[in-house]
Amino acid sequence: MISPAARDALEDWLAGLSALGGAAQATRDAYRADVVGWLSFLQNHLGGQAGLAPLARVTVSDMRAWMAHERARGVSARSLARELSAVKSFTRWLAEREDFDPTAILSTRSPKFQRKLPRPLAEDAARQVLDTVELQSEVPWIAARDVAVVTLLYGCGLRISEALSLTGADRPLPDTLRITGKGGKERPVPVLPAARRAVEAYAALCPHDLSPGEPLFRGVRGGKLNPRVIQKVMERTRLQLGLPATATPHALRHSFATHLLGAGGDLRAIQELLGHASLSTTQAYTSVDTARLMEVYDKAHPRS
Known part of the structure; x- marks a missing residue:
């Protein structure tokens, strides 16, 4: 007390x-x-x-x-x-x-701890996940729903909570989404055509009401989709593909950032896309990229 x-x-x-x-x-x-x-x-x-x-x-x-x-x-x-x-x-x-x-x-010093680096998927593994997620359900609209959610996580770098907060008013997805992230901060997120197509394919099959005031992604009984459902879909997908336990829905967001950085993306721009309050959070991806570069170097260099 x-x-x-x-x-x-x-x-x-x-x-x-x-x-x-x-x-x-x-x-x-x-x-x-x-x-x-x-x-x-x-x-x-x-x-x-x-x-x-x-x-x-x-x-x-x-x-x-x-x-x-x-x-x-x-x-x-x-x-x-x-x-x-x-x-x-x-x-x-x-x-x-x-x-x-x-x-x-x-003046009290914070205890030192080893920051956990993000564990992104390799680019080919991310593509395999997108191709395999739809195989986890025999119900067409559920399979299409899962593909749409996963495509938003990897294609737009959304947190799973952000993807599941979308409503019927957000479709058809615009060229740029306004996403409200942590701390109520709003950010613009460009939408890939593949993500727009995935959402429309799901909407065309979904048996539930997707009017503007309703959640966009629905559970089997019509309620708002629980994030645990997507986590289980990713669990089955990674087991099928032989991917590590770190291949989670959030890893797709990490993969989005890491692959953008590897393709020459600007760190500040990636910070904005992810909605990080501090650049130091985004800078963790530079460590990931460097670690991967050194791994390739050690394996491929003729003097290794």
Whole structure:
């Protein structure tokens, strides 16, 4: 439990994130859980002191104790880094409002962790996936639906949640889609003719109402398509093709970015297409491309 004053401050901060930054509900929920965990620890660690005043007296030693506590309960370095980021953001806001020095908290170093590089498919494997997905269902409209979704993931670089958020009002697909991504940020996404054709082929067969106010991609009973359905389709497809477990729906988005980069695409342009807030996120694909280049070099160079 945390004090009412701390909880009120936390909710005010979260409301500000929503109003000014457009933070999504899932993001706010994650931040709330991270900061509540930190505040709860501090209240116990500092002898049950409640209210906001004790936060102004938090020391580097207190922060180290919290981080040690989190690691001891099994929190990974990556997750702890995320928690610390939320704590710092909240503290920075609170210090301005309550007029205290937040240096001890803000100077706490984030734990080091190995960033996971995206695991894209090879270009021929991506084409095989597109050709094989339709074989996973004997029902024509379902097969066409799955092909349309997968084509949007690979051909437009959409997140699966973004593809499944499309409605009947989005068809026929325009030359450029306006996609609302993480944090409520909108971005333009060019639509390939192949993606447009795939969606129209599905729409022509779909037995459910695809009017403007209805979801574009439908489940068997007519409700909005669950992303788990596409995940299972990809599982069966990759098993049929002998692809690794990393060949997931999200890997198609990674493949879109990596293949664009390999073809000479501009990193900034790819950042915009993917809807990444930071270029550093997109730069992970340069590491993937370099790693693949070195792998080819090691295999093909005559002096290897």
